[in-house]
Amino acid sequence: MPHPPTHATVGKHAAGRVGDVRRQNLALVLGGIHRNGGVTRARLAADIGLTKASVSSLVADLLGAGLVREDSIARDGERGRPGTGLVLNPARGALAAEISVDHLAVGVLDLAGDLLFQESVERRNRGSAPADLLPLLVEMTGRAAIAAAASGVELLGGELTVPGLVDAERNMVLAAPNLGWTGVDLSTELPGLLPGAPFGVSLSNEANSAALAELWHGHGATFSDFLYVSGEVGVGGGLVIDSRLYAGPQGHAGEIGHMVVHPDGPRCACGGRGCLEAFAGQDAIYSAAGIEQEGRRMERLLERLADGDEGAVSAVERAGQYLGIAVASTARVANISAVVLGGHFAALEDWIAPALCRSLERYAPGLIPAGNVAFSGLGQTAALVGAAATTVRRILGRPYELIS
Amino acid sequence: MPHPPTHATVGKHAAGRVGDVRRQNLALVLGGIHRNGGVTRARLAADIGLTKASVSSLVADLLGAGLVREDSIARDGERGRPGTGLVLNPARGALAAEISVDHLAVGVLDLAGDLLFQESVERRNRGSAPADLLPLLVEMTGRAAIAAAASGVELLGGELTVPGLVDAERNMVLAAPNLGWTGVDLSTELPGLLPGAPFGVSLSNEANSAALAELWHGHGATFSDFLYVSGEVGVGGGLVIDSRLYAGPQGHAGEIGHMVVHPDGPRCACGGRGCLEAFAGQDAIYSAAGIEQEGRRMERLLERLADGDEGAVSAVERAGQYLGIAVASTARVANISAVVLGGHFAALEDWIAPALCRSLERYAPGLIPAGNVAFSGLGQTAALVGAAATTVRRILGRPYELIS
Numbered sequence: 009m010p011h012p013p014t015h016a017t018v019g020k021h022a023a024g025r026v027g028d029v030r031r032q033n034l035a036l037v038l039g040g041i042h043r044n045g046g047v048t049r050a051r052l053a054a055d056i057g058l059t060k061a062s063v064s065s066l067v068a069d070l071l072g073a074g075l076v077r078e079d080s081i082a083r084d085g086e087r088g089r090p091g092t093g094l095v096l097n098p099a100r101g102a103l104a105a106e107i108s109v110d111h112l113a114v115g116v117l118d119l120a121g122d123l124l125f126q127e128s129v130e131r132r133n134r135g136s137a138p139a140d141l142l143p144l145l146v147e148m149t150g151r152a153a154i155a156a157a158a159s160g161v162e163l164l165g166g167e168l169t170v171p172g173l174v175d176a177e178r179n180m181v182l183a184a185p186n187l188g189w190t191g192v193d194l195s196t197e198l199p200g201l202l203p204g205a206p207f208g209v210s211l212s213n214e215a216n217s218a219a220l221a222e223l224w225h226g227h228g229a230t231f232s233d234f235l236y237v238s239g240e241v242g243v244g245g246g247l248v249i250d251s252r253l254y255a256g257p258q259g260h261a262g263e264i265g266h267m268v269v270h271p272d273g274p275r276c277a278c279g280g281r282g283c284l285e286a287f288a289g290q291d292a293i294y295s296a297a298g299i300e301q302e303g304r305r306m307e308r309l310l311e312r313l314a315d316g317d318e319g320a321v322s323a324v325e326r327a328g329q330y331l332g333i334a335v336a337s338t339a340r341v342a343n344i345s346a347v348v349l350g351g352h353f354a355a356l357e358d359w360i361a362p363a364l365c366r367s368l369e370r371y372a373p374g375l376i377p378a379g380n381v382a383f384s385g386l387g388q389t390a391a392l393v394g395a396a397a398t399t400v401r402r403i404l405g406r407p408y409e410l411i412s
Numbered sequence: 413m414p415h416p417p418t419h420a421t422v423g424k425h426a427a428g429r430v431g432d433v434r435r436q437n438l439a440l441v442l443g444g445i446h447r448n449g450g451v452t453r454a455r456l457a458a459d460i461g462l463t464k465a466s467v468s469s470l471v472a473d474l475l476g477a478g479l480v481r482e483d484s485i486a487r488d489g490e491r492g493r494p495g496t497g498l499v500l501n502p503a504r505g506a507l508a509a510e511i512s513v514d515h516l517a518v519g520v521l522d523l524a525g526d527l528l529f530q531e532s533v534e535r536r537n538r539g540s541a542p543a544d545l546l547p548l549l550v551e552m553t554g555r556a557a558i559a560a561a562a563s564g565v566e567l568l569g570g571e572l573t574v575p576g577l578v579d580a581e582r583n584m585v586l587a588a589p590n591l592g593w594t595g596v597d598l599s600t601e602l603p604g605l606l607p608g609a610p611f612g613v614s615l616s617n618e619a620n621s622a623a624l625a626e627l628w629h630g631h632g633a634t635f636s637d638f639l640y641v642s643g644e645v646g647v648g649g650g651l652v653i654d655s656r657l658y659a660g661p662q663g664h665a666g667e668i669g670h671m672v673v674h675p676d677g678p679r680c681a682c683g684g685r686g687c688l689e690a691f692a693g694q695d696a697i698y699s700a701a702g703i704e705q706e707g708r709r710m711e712r713l714l715e716r717l718a719d720g721d722e723g724a725v726s727a728v729e730r731a732g733q734y735l736g737i738a739v740a741s742t743a744r745v746a747n748i749s750a751v752v753l754g755g756h757f758a759a760l761e762d763w764i765a766p767a768l769c770r771s772l773e774r775y776a777p778g779l780i781p782a783g784n785v786a787f788s789g790l791g792q793t794a795a796l797v798g799a800a801a802t803t804v805r806r807i808l809g810r811p812y813e814l815i816s
Binding site: 263342 | 670741
């Protein structure tokens with residue numbers, strides 16, 4: 009006997025219900041409310057070029073789907089008639105989960121993009137099998153969903169972001185060398201991170217997620233074209249071109265951590281040799297600075313830098329020099345003239361910035377002016393925010409999935 | 413007194429004459445004839461989704477503009493009624509001119525893409541001022557236009573391609589280090605290369621032109637995503653993504669010759685250091701092989717390679733190794749999994765291919781399989797063909813410029 013349609017299966021079944029034109033118009037109206045919170049139906053109609061009656065009908069569907077809420081009375085301009093303002097419903101949100109080499113994290117963003125809840129647990133995940141990690145993550149996403157529900161927020165979908173190359177369509181982690189994962193299929197596990205969510209749970213690359221967070225919530229306001237460099241145990245990156253993430257043919261562009269910066273460099277976990285990560289990844293910097301034991305390594309590095317410890321200073325300067333080589337080469341081949349540095353590079357800004365700028369001037373003079381070298385202000389939550397924000401955009405782009 | 417509109421000024425004036433929808437339909441019909449030479453009006457109407465009457469009217473305009481010609485009787489399928497086939501008019505063509513470090517060249521392509529005429533003159537252009545070169549090039553393009561006219565071919569537009577970064581909109585060569593040019597404005601000189609041509613003469617980068625030739629007339633048939641590497645005195649490149657040239661925000665993407673392949677490498681004409689060009693450019697290879705005097709240097713290098721001369725072999729292998737580093741890094745950051753090598757790299761295929769493949773395997777194992785390393789068969793005319801073919805596409809995309 010076929011099951012009756014449930015919330016979780018709306019996506020597939022809805023495909024036939026709402027016509028193409030109405031689907032498009034629903035997304036247009038919702039996009040208008042997203043860009044311009046508090047907008048009236050009359051203003052939406054004028055902006056989009058639909059009749060007021062059409063907009064009212066579309067808004068009724070969006071209200072019914074719980075994506076939109078009526079807000080205070082708004083006035084369109086000084087002499088316009090007052091109307092009811094419309095905002096994205098703050099009682100709907102998206103989940104993000106992150107597996108990093110040294111932590112697990114979950115977060116909740118509401119539709120307006122505000123971070124409502126966040127939890128991060130330090131854990132050495134190198135060599136942990138997916139079967140070890142996923143149950144821990146399910147506990148955390150469960151707590152996040154309970155916390156969201158307690159604040160009256162329903163989670164409509166989510167994204168898991170990982171430090172590796174992914175095939176998002178097949179829910180596969182193709183290669184995450186710093187976890188030791190190759191060809192891991194998460195099709196079965198992903199939905200379990202947020203059971204019953206109408207928009208499901210998708211998979212993304214951590215550096216791309218952080219680059220999107222930077223685009224939507226950070227230096228994307230200043231630069232429309234930039235390389236984002238994610239500094240974690242691994243070094244990743246994302247190319248933003250014309251204010252969009254340029255993912256490349258298979259979605260793997262921006263992998264700056266495995267650009268070759270020295271022909272005689274050491275072997276890398278990726279199988280290559282002389283990769284940037286071997287000089288500028290966290291472990292490489294700690295080792296070069298002589299900070300070998302685990303625990304509070306970044307704090308200890310920062311203390312030594314503040315004390316002017318020569319080993320620490322030269323380790324960070326070396327990272328900055330090689331980072332400059334990879335950024336210069338990226339600028340040449342991808343025609344990028346700005347760079348935003350996140351993760352540990354942002355934490356080390358005071359020490360790494362001068363070395364990076366010297367290196368850029370040495371290897372590609374004039375290509376990336378010092379004013380176009382920026383450091384992320386998003387901190388540890390960048391990838392988490394980017395993953396949740398991607399989910400929010402997925403929801404806002406397909407409101408018809410919730411409308412029968 | 414305003415001048416009456418002339419052929420040369422049609423572009424600007426036509427803008428107001430033909431409506432937007434008709435413009436689009438003219439290009440659609442012309443595109444259909446381009447893709448499917450010999451097609452009938454009835455088939456075009458069916459393919460494009462316009463009425464036969466509309467197509468007939470659009471075709472009449474294209475015939476009037478001289479872009480299309482009626483060909484032999486064609487039959488649409490076995491039982492279709494016979495109709496007159498339509499082809500691009502072979503009596504219309506495009507000009508290309510090329511300034512290289514060691515030669516000047518001109519060529520003529522007809523609208524169907526066949527190379528009708530070509531002339532190349534060896535000349536050491538390093539340090540030659542634009543004022544020295546342009547008059548020589550004007551003589552050559554004049555001869556090309558006369559040769560085209562003698563075969564009954566009218567040239568509608570052209571492109572000058574140069575070994576440097578260009579701003580095509582402003583007709584500026586921003587930097588061509590191997591010519592010694594910086595910030596050269598060619599706005600006044602470009603039209604003189606083909607006076608009165610309705611589509612004028614535009615400016616392009618040599619490596620991008622060669623990449624486009626490879627896309628349209630070479631390995632583009634096999635690979636939809638590849639890095640094209642142009643080996644001349646300078647080393648340039650073009651990124652093809654999804655069967656289109658990816659030019660980057662300012663149109664300068666693909667500049668692989670100035671990617672940094674050794675942190676302690678020599679200074680480069682670009683102002684940087686350790687660039688690929690310093691290891692894999694023609695001069696770098698000749699010097700490393702001990703072939704110092706001018707004249708027939710490639711022939712002598714090939715002779716020595718054939719003789720198994722150790723210096724020659726190791727010079728080419730070194731070039732292959734560093735080429736592999738830059739290609740591996742490009743593959744990482746731009747998510748490319750195929751490479752096509754042109755210019756001197758193609759001439760040196762037998763000696764450089766093994767070194768290049770070993771290097772790719774060493775620095776990025778598995779990323780670019782040996783089967784995805786290809787060598788161009790287009791020879792010396794690649795950039796010329798690409799520049800003329802770009803002009804042909806410019807013409808085919810804007811037929812309304814010729815229709816009042």
